[in-house]
Amino acid sequence: MSEERPASPGQTITADQIKRWGPTWSRRVGTMLAKGVWNTRVVGAERVPRTGRLLVAANHTGIIDGPLLHGVIPRESHMIIKEEMFSGVIGFLMRGAGQIPVDRRNGRAALQTALTLLQEDRLVGVFPEGTRGGGDVKQTKAGIAWLAVRSGAPVLPVAILGTRPAGKKPGYIPGFRGRLLVEFGEPFVAVDPGAGVGRAAVTEAMGRIQQELGAHVHGASERHDIPLPRSTEI
Template sequence: MSTDRPASAGQAITADQIKRWGPTWSRRVGWCLAHGVWNTRVVGAERMPRTGRLLVAANHTGIIDGPLLHGVIPRESHIIIKEEMFSGIIGFLMRNAGQIPVDRRNGRAALQTALTLLNEDRLVGVFPEGTRGSGDVTQTKAGIAWLAVRSGAPVLPVAILGTRPAGKKPGHIPGFRGRLTVEFGTPFQAVDPGVGVGRAAVTEAMGTIQEQLSTHVYGASERHGIPLPRSTEI
């Protein structure tokens, strides 16, 4: 049965609690942040399918990566974000923006919710590294691989650069009109459908996503001359 009671930290999210209309307004706020507050260069947006189910996989170095990604994606998106952000006034905004809270100790409820949205031919954004780090995507969590296998959605890699310059701490917020770059890659299938949907398929998909996203991020970093933070700065 459907319920309008919003999920909060410590409560499992369900698909009927996600505001489908939320991204309609919230992506405009993200756009204003990306292009009004900061000076964001967006590359390759034309590579993104404008309809159909899609997983967007982005590297994660800075605290503003979530709203920035939401604002530059050229269609409505639901991004998986740690549930700690869903409290107070920020939490109120996040819930009404249609975003997906995840308990990083047990993300099953968030994954099931994301799968429902993908099966509605929506776009779900994921930071496969699971937390802010050096952004080099040396490893990924299994969640996005499970979603790719279960939904059959293609994965589109995204490189987010400049949100935490070398030498800055993970909580760094770029200054007004700070120059940022977001480069979209080319969608790919993470696993052959013939492999099935079991553990072997998820393992294969996880390796493919890690390799494709890491290659894209390193390539974008070199193309734009924007270095990633060093692991010692995490």
């Protein structure tokens, strides 16, 4: 057997390079951050299926959204994260944590890797907006729709609120014991299985995911009175 070499920025990631055991320890670190460093309220965790393939779709406003979500999901997860994070010490930890680097110019390798993990009945987390923004899900990338269509996995919407309050810049990090909120919605099927796996099915799934996630995020924002950053603050 050839020696496994870790992927680095600019290299193609493959499924055999993902540490399946990584989320076992890294989730504990995320939980410590969510509950120890910050004061995170989690709503709807009982809606997360404990087994089986699952796509988690979350809005994205703050730099800590990834580790926060990883720590509060009540099962092990593999997050798709921009490859720029996979360098130096942080990159070493990311690879050991079993996370998936994505080249945002061409994410095919990351999507194929995520699809393999889903086919192993694992959980894959995605930020469909593609980058930190207003968190209002005004647009979504096609990647998660492609994964939903190809894997048949249900999609579970998640609202992450408070990680970047209105008026703060995208690099903002909440202070010690900052109050944050993560609310899980109800899983849904993004597209009828009879629609096939072609472009039309992906387009349909993308629209459904944007609609469901956007509605969930705005609903959670109103329910908990936590405003989203304004688009002018992106």
